[in-house]
Amino acid sequence: MASIKLCSLFLTLCLTTNMLHAADQPNIIVLLADDLGYGELGCQGNPQIPTPHIDSIAENGIRFTQAYVTAPNCSPSRAGLLTGKIPTRFGYEFNPIGARNEDPGTGLPPAEQTLAELLHDQGYTTGLIGKWHLGGAADYHPYRHGFDEFFGFVHEGHYFVPPPYQGVTTMLRRKTLPGRSQGRWVSDNLIYSTHMGHNEPDYDANNPIIRGGQPVVETEYLTDAFTREAVSFIDRHQDKPFFLYLAYNAVHSPLQGKVKDMQRFKQIKDVQRRIFAAMLVSLDDSVGKILKQLSKSQLDQKTLVIFLSDNGGPTRELTSSNLPLRGGKGSMNEGGLRVPFLMRWTGTLKRQQTFPHPISSMDIFSTSAVLAGAKVPPNQDGRDLMPYLLKQKTGSPHEEFFWRQGNRAALRKGNWKIVNHRGHRKEPAWELFNIADDLSEKQNLALQQAEKLNELKSRWNELNAQMKPALFR
Known part of the structure; x- marks a missing residue:
């Protein structure tokens, strides 16, 4: 009997210790927009498209004015975010598209520890909802990179609504219009445009929506579907620490805006811009639902919420604005690499702050690791931001940033930055900016x-x- 009581007491102490430790581990939600321009949010200066829910993260937390990503396009940027490293350190240099996503050897190397893996080993439940784009072959499935749950797709893009495009206005790129003409061709809620000089990529080819490991038929507008799944994830795991990586494909092409959202922007004459506005406001509504679920579950003070974009916006493709920055997606100028970055942790981070020093998406890894009670692995390029945000440290977390993608390159050191746009030229053509x-x-x-x-x-x-050297190209 005495031994049973001792065992019971020991079990109770262990459970109590674990519960206390779990209570100290904040939930972490990363909301990643796709191809969102630096100047498109209300809190970033855009008066045309209201984004009150996304803006509320800045209003109730911190807006970072010099936040960078590790590449000017989707896949290597995500590799840097999830590993906390410059992706070229492990050969992840280029951005696979189309069928290249399924090639063996094209993906995030299994040897690289992701944030999901680290947090999983700290007792977190981990979920990825949305776009993966870090390898479509079996070796690179999100389950094999630390995620307990996955709902989304693995390639670089996906239609928000498949043909026959019901309930949306769709604008697709084409080389040639009916009648072999150029310009725009409009029929009901379908628009063809030759302004980019090429066809819309085959986003949905062999790229199904997947739940876990199995394809599913999704009937909701994809932004709404991802939000539905995210709300469910938060609701189901509110009793334990969780990491939710909600990687929206909005506002990435194809341009598809819900008709009801299009009607909110009748004052915008250009239909291309109107579709973009509808896509962005749908994203904002979705972020609002995520924040509402946190409040409903009384998780506001237990949850660190981070919102950012994976790279700058492609202006000609989407009408996205990166103002006042030069360049956009694919460019080593600020418009390709500097992104909106907002952070909220109710009760811990003060409201309405602006952080003026350079930071990186890589910092999410180290910051999250420390909050979870883990040791930051060696050779990380990211920094723990919390001491700076809580005024325990002053100054800048970073002195320099490095970028390389083929013949394009950049380095920022202090206030100085060099950019190389040599293209097909044999010799670098460096520019210098303050x-x-x-x-x-x-x-x-x-x-x-x-x-x-x-x-x-x-x-x-x-x-x-x-x-x-690059693992693939």
């Missing part, structure tokens, strides 16, 4: 500040020597 004085990168100082240019080029070469 970001503090010239946010829009209009004044190339390469000739006037040759010594500074050489200093940054030398540093870029030093860092480049640490990087691995």
Whole structure:
């Protein structure tokens, strides 16, 4: 009898200790928008498209004005976010599209620890809802990278509503219009446009919506479907610490806006811009539902919420604005690499703050690791932001950032930045900018500040020597 009581007491102590530890572990939600321009949110200065729910994250937390991602396009940017490393450190340099997503060897290397894996080993329940784009072959399934649940797709894009496109206005890129003409062709809620000079990618080819490991038929507008699944995930796991990576494919092409959302923007004359506005406001409504579920579940003070975009917006493709920055998706200028980044943790982070120092999406890994009670793995490029946000440290978490993608490259060190756009030229053509004085990168100082240019080029070469060759292209 005594031994039974001792065992019972020991079990009670263990359970109590685990419960206390779990109570100290905040839930972590990463809301990732796709191809959202730097200047498109209300809190970023856009008066045309209201985004009150996304803006509320900044209003009730922190807006970062110098937040960067690790690549100017989708896949390597996500690799950097989830590993906390510059993706070229492990050869993840390029952005696979179409059938390349399914190639063996094209994906996030299994040896790289993801944030989901780290948090899973700290007792978190982990979920990915939305876009993966880190490998479509079996070796790279989200289940094999630390996620307990997965609902979404694995390629770079997906239609929000499949043909016959019911309930939406759809605008698709075409090389040639009916009658072999150019421009725009409009029929009811379907528009063809030749403005990009190529056809709409085959996003849905061999790219089903998947629940776990099995294809499913999804009938809701995809942004709404992802939100439905996210609300369910929060509701089902509210009794334990969880990590939710909600990677929306909005506002990535194809351009498809719900008719009821299109009607909210009748004042916008350009139908392409009107569809984009409808897609963005649908995303904002969805973020509102996520925040409402947290409040309903009384999880506001237990949950760190982070909102960001994976890269800058492709302006010609979507009408997205990256103002006041130069360039957009695919560019090593600020418009391709600097993104909206908002963070809220009710009761812990003060409201209506602006953080002016450079940070990176890689910092999400280290910040989350420390909050979960884990040791930050060695050789991480990200930093734990909490000491800076809680005023325990001053200054900037980062002194420099490195980027490389084929013949395009950049380095920011302090307020100085070099950019190489050599394209098909054999020799680099470096430009030099002072970001503090010239946010829009209009004044190339390469000739006037040759010594500074050489200093940054030398540093870029030093860092480049640490990087691995591309695993795939």
